[in-house]
Amino acid sequence: MGSTLGRRLPVMADVAREAGVSHQTVSRVLNDHPNVRSETRTRVLEAIDKLGYRRNLVARALVTKHSRTLGVVSFDTTLYGPASTVYGIEQAARAAGYFVSIVSLKSIDKAGVRDALDYLADQGVDGIVVVAPQRSAAQALADLPLGVPTVAVEGGQAGDVSVVCVDQVAGGRLATEHLLSLGHETVWHVSGPSDWLEAEGRVAGWRAALEEAGREAPRPLAGDWSPRSGYEAGRSLASMRNVTAVFVANDQMALGVLRAFTEQGVRVPERVSVVGFDDIPESEFFSPPLTTIRQDFDAVGRHSIEVLVRQLEGGPQERERLVVPPTFVPRVSTARV
Amino acid sequence: MGSTLGRRLPVMADVAREAGVSHQTVSRVLNDHPNVRSETRTRVLEAIDKLGYRRNLVARALVTKHSRTLGVVSFDTTLYGPASTVYGIEQAARAAGYFVSIVSLKSIDKAGVRDALDYLADQGVDGIVVVAPQRSAAQALADLPLGVPTVAVEGGQAGDVSVVCVDQVAGGRLATEHLLSLGHETVWHVSGPSDWLEAEGRVAGWRAALEEAGREAPRPLAGDWSPRSGYEAGRSLASMRNVTAVFVANDQMALGVLRAFTEQGVRVPERVSVVGFDDIPESEFFSPPLTTIRQDFDAVGRHSIEVLVRQLEGGPQERERLVVPPTFVPRVSTARV
DNA sequence: TCAGGTGTTGTTAGCGTTAACAAGGGAGTG
DNA sequence: CACTCCCTTGTTAACGCTAACAACACCTGA
Numbered sequence: 117m118g119s120t121l122g123r124r125l126p127v128m129a130d131v132a133r134e135a136g137v138s139h140q141t142v143s144r145v146l147n148d149h150p151n152v153r154s155e156t157r158t159r160v161l162e163a164i165d166k167l168g169y170r171r172n173l174v175a176r177a178l179v180t181k182h183s184r185t186l187g188v189v190s191f192d193t194t195l196y197g198p199a200s201t202v203y204g205i206e207q208a209a210r211a212a213g214y215f216v217s218i219v220s221l222k223s224i225d226k227a228g229v230r231d232a233l234d235y236l237a238d239q240g241v242d243g244i245v246v247v248a249p250q251r252s253a254a255q256a257l258a259d260l261p262l263g264v265p266t267v268a269v270e271g272g273q274a275g276d277v278s279v280v281c282v283d284q285v286a287g288g289r290l291a292t293e294h295l296l297s298l299g300h301e302t303v304w305h306v307s308g309p310s311d312w313l314e315a316e317g318r319v320a321g322w323r324a325a326l327e328e329a330g331r332e333a334p335r336p337l338a339g340d341w342s343p344r345s346g347y348e349a350g351r352s353l354a355s356m357r358n359v360t361a362v363f364v365a366n367d368q369m370a371l372g373v374l375r376a377f378t379e380q381g382v383r384v385p386e387r388v389s390v391v392g393f394d395d396i397p398e399s400e401f402f403s404p405p406l407t408t409i410r411q412d413f414d415a416v417g418r419h420s421i422e423v424l425v426r427q428l429e430g431g432p433q434e435r436e437r438l439v440v441p442p443t444f445v446p447r448v449s450t451a452r453v
Numbered sequence: 454m455g456s457t458l459g460r461r462l463p464v465m466a467d468v469a470r471e472a473g474v475s476h477q478t479v480s481r482v483l484n485d486h487p488n489v490r491s492e493t494r495t496r497v498l499e500a501i502d503k504l505g506y507r508r509n510l511v512a513r514a515l516v517t518k519h520s521r522t523l524g525v526v527s528f529d530t531t532l533y534g535p536a537s538t539v540y541g542i543e544q545a546a547r548a549a550g551y552f553v554s555i556v557s558l559k560s561i562d563k564a565g566v567r568d569a570l571d572y573l574a575d576q577g578v579d580g581i582v583v584v585a586p587q588r589s590a591a592q593a594l595a596d597l598p599l600g601v602p603t604v605a606v607e608g609g610q611a612g613d614v615s616v617v618c619v620d621q622v623a624g625g626r627l628a629t630e631h632l633l634s635l636g637h638e639t640v641w642h643v644s645g646p647s648d649w650l651e652a653e654g655r656v657a658g659w660r661a662a663l664e665e666a667g668r669e670a671p672r673p674l675a676g677d678w679s680p681r682s683g684y685e686a687g688r689s690l691a692s693m694r695n696v697t698a699v700f701v702a703n704d705q706m707a708l709g710v711l712r713a714f715t716e717q718g719v720r721v722p723e724r725v726s727v728v729g730f731d732d733i734p735e736s737e738f739f740s741p742p743l744t745t746i747r748q749d750f751d752a753v754g755r756h757s758i759e760v761l762v763r764q765l766e767g768g769p770q771e772r773e774r775l776v777v778p779p780t781f782v783p784r785v786s787t788a789r790v
Numbered sequence: 791t792c793a794g795g796t797g798t799t800g801t802t803a804g805c806g807t808t809a810a811c812a813a814g815g816g817a818g819t820g
Numbered sequence: 821c822a823c824t825c826c827c828t829t830g831t832t833a834a835c836g837c838t839a840a841c842a843a844c845a846c847c848t849g850a
Contacts, residue, residue: 175806199536343738375738401680401712512836
């Protein structure tokens with residue numbers, strides 16, 4: 117209403133004049149200050165409504181020193197994991213009354229992370245969530261003397277900041293133990309890129325489970341998370357007669373493995389069992405439907421905001437470390453020997 | 454480093470004092486004003502460096518009335534399409550010197566879109582990109598008298614705002630004509646939810662291609678983009694002996710269709726040919742690899758920012774409409790009858 | 791020599807809000 | 821009835837920056 121097409125937008129003073137009070141009283145009404153007579157409050161609210169006034173958050177931020185904006189630094193939000201995490205972050209942040217400003221990096225070298233952090237700090241964000249799944253990113257974070265409260269997601273033992281992550285080692289164990297329990301002699305592994313903490317954790321869990329069972333760990337095949345790299349690993353594995361069980365570090369690569377097996381006439385799960393990781397929405401409809409380890413990305417996103425907001429509003433506390441457990445999702449790509 | 458742990462951050466006046474100039478001169482240096490003696494400039498830059506000064510963008514925004522922040526409203530950024538589009542938007546925006554503030558909606562009713570737009574306008578964004586793939590969202594946009602320059606992505610004929618989109622009708626044609634050219638009598642269709650403009654465009658293209666070839670269009674099966682809905686459609690289709698060609702409105706549903714066919718012993722492409730839409734990274738590794746229609750989401754994102762920035766920096770022009778053509782990606786899920 | 795331009799710098803006044811303090815009026819208490 | 825206290829409101833001063841204008845030095849040409 118009160119459209120005032122070409123004219124300037126109403127400011128607090130305009131509302132004050134309209135309501136016959138001082139601008140400070142308007143401010144009090146807007147900020148739910150207790151000591152305002154209810155009749156006055158009503159009058160102010162009516163004036164606000166009449167003029168179509170909206171408070172200027174930039175001016176507010178200037179004086180309060182809080183922008184109510186959180187920054188998010190992430191790597192390739194096209195991937196399911198980061199996308200879901202960022203989604204969870206955004207939802208939780210908005211629910212907590214914060215805006216979210218995003219920086220998606222294409223490469224995660226130290227300089228990239230540093231730039232992103234500077235960039236966001238310049239903008240005046242109140243806090244930052246860094247989705248730092250690579251060793252280099254976590255490292256960069258650890259080295260940075262940042263003036264803004266920060267939380268790392270999937271960030272390993274990242275220096276002095278709080279961390280929220282999924283227990284990758286437990287996930288790797290879960291997958292491997294499941295395969296061993298089906299009677300497989302040993303379990304092969306297609307890993308993620310070695311620079312990634314998640315990849316490393318899964319390898320560690322896989323290795324630990326094998327060791328505990330007194331089995332030899334075969335040399336892992338390295339992938340890069342892409343279906344293609346899984347496909348290539350799958351071709352290698354298909355040619356080895358002694359492979360009966362494979363733990364693949366994510367579902368996309370598992371898809372590639374399945375494809376390679378299909379092409380080579382290696383039947384899953386009859387001849388080889390396959391376990392993936394992530395539980396992307398597609399895996400249930402792979403051929404065959406993929407047994408996998410589910411990561412609750414949404415929970416990770418939400419928790420990261422909880423930790424950050426607690427830090428923001430509760431003053432400077434010591435850093436936290438929150439671990440979200442993965443869950444086992446049995447489907448049909450695994451079977452007894 | 455001038456770390457000044459407990460102390461307040463340096464402001465322009467501090468730099469001015471350090472360099473022995475006025476704060477306005479510091480401002481001039483920072484804004485690349487031409488009329489500054491190079492010796493003075495050097496002195497100021499040294500002072501900035503020494504004090505570790507960073508300009509306060511909030512204060513700057515208050516006086517310039519530009520926040521150099523763009524808002525993005527999107528629906529479920531967990532899906533590959535929106536995620537890729539938003540990624541393209543973010544990259545392009547940052548390259549153009551803008552921050553990006555994101556709002557991901559869970560539901561796209563009119564109220565949701567309106568709230569998101571208000572929310573961003575409050576924050577003081579300079580412009581907004583709305584990824585509005587649903588009729589209701591586009592409608593909401595059309596009805597809103599918004600004070601901020603706005604661009605719609607996939608927004609149909611959205612009222613008075615500029616639109617950037619992929620030519621869905623052409624995509625539907627491409628898929629259907631391909632199948633007809635392989636000698637199929639007719640082409641069945643698994644569509645997206647009817648509220649989605651993209652779904653509607655694909656149906657229209659499919660129908661047009663069939664009509665032009667003088668073929669009867671079978672009743673389309675409605676899905677909701679999810680693999681599961683594709684799976685269910687696939688089960689229906691598998692039971693019909695006269696089905697030889699199916700155009701599925703996205704790759705995820707196509708995966709479900711393939712799965713259902715596999716379960717029912719319907720061989721692809723020997724008995725039925727299947728074409729998808731989107732070209733997600735996984736489709737190349739489906740069983741069989743999926744023939745599909747590729748959407749260049751990245752380009753869409755980039756273009757939307759180009760249009761928006763042009764509008765922002767070039768003053769008020771008339772609205773534009775930019776259409777990105779889809780491309781055909783032949784793989785092995787389609788064959789001659 | 792002086793008028794007029796040009797390049798460089800400084801001064802002042804906001805931008806729209808909240809914080810801090812001041813002030814006025816009515817109720818409660820001795 | 822005087823005094824205090826609290827509730828309500830107003831006044832003034834920041835927040836850190838840019839815009840607009842003023843001022844001064846220097847150079848040019850008549």
